Amino acid sequence: MxxxxxxxxxxxxxxxxxxxxxxxxxxxxxxxxxxxGASGERPEHTLLSYQLAIDQGADFIEPxxxxxxxxILVARHENDISETTDIARHPEFAQRRTTKTIDxxxxxxxxxxxxTLAELRTLRxxxxxxxxxxxxxxxxGQALIPTLDEVIALAKRASKETGRTIGIYPETKHxxxxxxxxxxxxxxxxxxxxxxxxxxxxxxxxxxxxxPANLRMLHGMTPVRLIQLMRLLRTPVDPDFAAMCSPEGxxxxxxxxxxxxxxxxxxxxxxxxxxxxxxxxHAAGLKVHPWTFRAENAFLxxxxxxxxxxxxxxxxxxxxxxxxQLGVDGFFTDYPYIGxxxxxxxxPPAR
Numbered sequence: 565m566x567x568x569x570x571x572x573x574x575x576x577x578x579x580x581x582x583x584x585x586x587x588x589x590x591x592x593x594x595x596x597x598x599x600x601g602a603s604g605e606r607p608e609h610t611l612l613s614y615q616l617a618i619d620q621g622a623d624f625i626e627p628x629x630x631x632x633x634x635x636i637l638v639a640r641h642e643n644d645i646s647e648t649t650d651i652a653r654h655p656e657f658a659q660r661r662t663t664k665t666i667d668x669x670x671x672x673x674x675x676x677x678x679x680t681l682a683e684l685r686t687l688r689x690x691x692x693x694x695x696x697x698x699x700x701x702x703x704x705g706q707a708l709i710p711t712l713d714e715v716i717a718l719a720k721r722a723s724k725e726t727g728r729t730i731g732i733y734p735e736t737k738h739x740x741x742x743x744x745x746x747x748x749x750x751x752x753x754x755x756x757x758x759x760x761x762x763x764x765x766x767x768x769x770x771x772x773x774x775x776p777a778n779l780r781m782l783h784g785m786t787p788v789r790l791i792q793l794m795r796l797l798r799t800p801v802d803p804d805f806a807a808m809c810s811p812e813g814x815x816x817x818x819x820x821x822x823x824x825x826x827x828x829x830x831x832x833x834x835x836x837x838x839x840x841x842x843x844x845x846h847a848a849g850l851k852v853h854p855w856t857f858r859a860e861n862a863f864l865x866x867x868x869x870x871x872x873x874x875x876x877x878x879x880x881x882x883x884x885x886x887x888x889q890l891g892v893d894g895f896f897t898d899y900p901y902i903g904x905x906x907x908x909x910x911x912p913p914a915r
Contacts, residue, residue, distance in 0.1 A: 595894030668800030731768030
């Protein structure tokens with residue numbers, strides 16, 4: 565009889581749990597997007613950085629895409645590779661240093677579009693922010709510039725090994741500029757996604773860009789999800805992102821994209837009211853993925869800093885949690901493990 569009573573109690577408990585599960589569905593998973601990989605701990609846009617990000621719990625790894633002279637897409641934050649590679653130590657390329665105007669801004673350096681992939685393979689990556697991230701210098705010279713195909717292969721391999729779906733979140737860098745010089749980004753990007761079987765609306769891919777015209781073009785070329793990036797300090801060719809963040813502007817964005825990627829200070833301003841509101845984006849049917857959450861004092865609000873040394877780490881966990889309280893759907897971070905800790909500690913506000 566005791567056993568029968570116990571079985572009845574267990575049945576009732578499981579039934580109640582099932583009712584709760586039906587009436588209280590889990591909230592959608594908040595995405596951790598590894599900004600250039602785990603770039604706080606490895607040189608950015610390297611397979612070293614992407615692999616560490618995956619190991620630390622990232623859902624997506626972010627390759628910024630620029631083309632080579634022979635039309636191969638590679639992962640670099642900018643097409644100017646002066647600060648992210650050892651090219652200055654290669655006398656054979658000294659004469660290729662030049663000045664170009666990119667998105668209305670004159671820039672002097674060495675540019676990926678002036679090199680074949682074979683030539684770029686003779687270079688090695690290095691830390692872009694050595695004064696803020698001196699520990700990363702230990703990895704200088706260890707990594708090649710990866711291609712988009714190599715980043716996709718890493719994500720697929722890691723998905724099999726971990727049992728988690730690891731996606732990619734590529735950014736098209738300066739697409740209008742590259743189209744103007746005969747190296748459009750869209751065909752090789754979409755070809756790579758098709759070859760990977762990722763040319764679907766439910767593929768583990770988001771394509772992001774600051775340029776609305778690029779996203780509108782992609783909207784007509786692929787079902788892959790698109791993200792409109794936004795920033796406070798606009799370049800000479802940027803649209804009015806503040807106007808884009810209005811309810812009317814967000815409804816217009818929703819005609820060609822599935823989400824927005826605002827600079828984090830647009831959601832919580834250091835001074836004054838926010839430029840963007842998560843609720844307005846959600847009302848327009850858009851996801852919100854702010855950028856970029858970094859641990860160093862130099863990138864944190866004053867109240868979350870630890871002393872005055874810009875390289876010392878402050879309370880990044882607290883900053884991420886503050887933004888999670890706004891209802892964001894994901895976030896970019898240079899420190900995926902801190903992002904994972906914050907997500908695990910987060911309790912969504914009661915509705």
